[in-house]
Amino acid sequence: MAVGIALSARLQASLRRTFVVLGDGELQEGSNWEAAMTAFHYGLSSLLAVVDRNQLQQGARTEETKQMEPLAAKWASFGWEVREVDGHDHAQLLDTFRRPGTTRPVCVIAHTVKGKGVSFMEDRVEWHHKVPSAEQVESALQELSA
Amino acid sequence: MSQAAQATTLHDCRRAFADTLIALAREDERIVAVCNDSVGSSNLTMFEAEFPDRMINVGIAEQDLVGVAAGWPTAA
Numbered sequence: 001m002a003v004g005i006a007l008s009a010r011l012q013a014s015l016r017r018t019f020v021v022l023g024d025g026e027l028q029e030g031s032n033w034e035a036a037m038t039a040f041h042y043g044l045s046s047l048l049a050v051v052d053r054n055q056l057q058q059g060a061r062t063e064e065t066k067q068m069e070p071l072a073a074k075w076a077s078f079g080w081e082v083r084e085v086d087g088h089d090h091a092q093l094l095d096t097f098r099r100p101g102t103t104r105p106v107c108v109i110a111h112t113v114k115g116k117g118v119s120f121m122e123d124r125v126e127w128h129h130k131v132p133s134a135e136q137v138e139s140a141l142q143e144l145s146a
Numbered sequence: 147m148s149q150a151a152q153a154t155t156l157h158d159c160r161r162a163f164a165d166t167l168i169a170l171a172r173e174d175e176r177i178v179a180v181c182n183d184s185v186g187s188s189n190l191t192m193f194e195a196e197f198p199d200r201m202i203n204v205g206i207a208e209q210d211l212v213g214v215a216a217g218w219p220t221a222a
Contacts, residue, residue: 001213001214001216001217001220002217003210003213003214003217004180004213004214004215004216004217004218004219004220004221005217005218005220005221006221007202007214007217007218008217008218008219008221008222009221011178011199011200012222016221018221030209031209031210031213034204034207034209034210034213035210035213035214037205037207037210038204038205038207038210038214041205042202
């Protein structure tokens with residue numbers, strides 16, 4: 001869909017940029033790579049995709065479920081400009097978001113830890129989908145505000 | 147051959163589609179064509195000749211065809 005949005009902006013000679021957030025696990029779905037090919041073919045430098053690279057999907061780690069690596073090389077081979085950042089560093093994110101691609105679409109691989117800052121959630125696969133209890137919410141909020 | 151069949155003039159439905167689409171596109175600049183490789187066999191060659199900027203060919207990629215077509219009007 002983001003490719004359609006970016007193409008539409010270009011036809012209108014608009015400077016509007018298009019941002020899309022992708023999970024890492026969902027990149028196992030082929031539709032992403034169809035879109036990646038189209039975006040490169042049409043030189044959609046106004047398009048920036050952020051991959052939340054937290055290494056976890058519904059049932060297990062991404063690399064156990066279906067290997068994603070070398071992920072940066074995959075995007076690069078599809079013609080995209082690839083940038084890797086610490087997804088918890090807001091300054092790095094802001095800096096990279098401010099810079100559109102020169103001639104090609106941009107893929108920002110944001111390395112993250114799911115549940116960051118909450119000791120009992122960090123990097124644990126069950127928190128991909130689990131709903132916290134009221135007590136767990138309370139304790140998580142305490143940790144985050146500490 | 148029946149009289150009814152003899153009286154019927156065969157008409158290419160793809161040609162009707164293309165002619166109608168071009169007529170509509172002349173009146174409404176929001177109309178674009180998104181195509182999966184089959185520019186010729188979808189009879190969109192004339193559309194592309196008249197509206198080169200409004201013809202997107204995603205290649206043989208039907209999932210992307212749907213994605214582009216769904217995303218486009220949200221920003222148009």
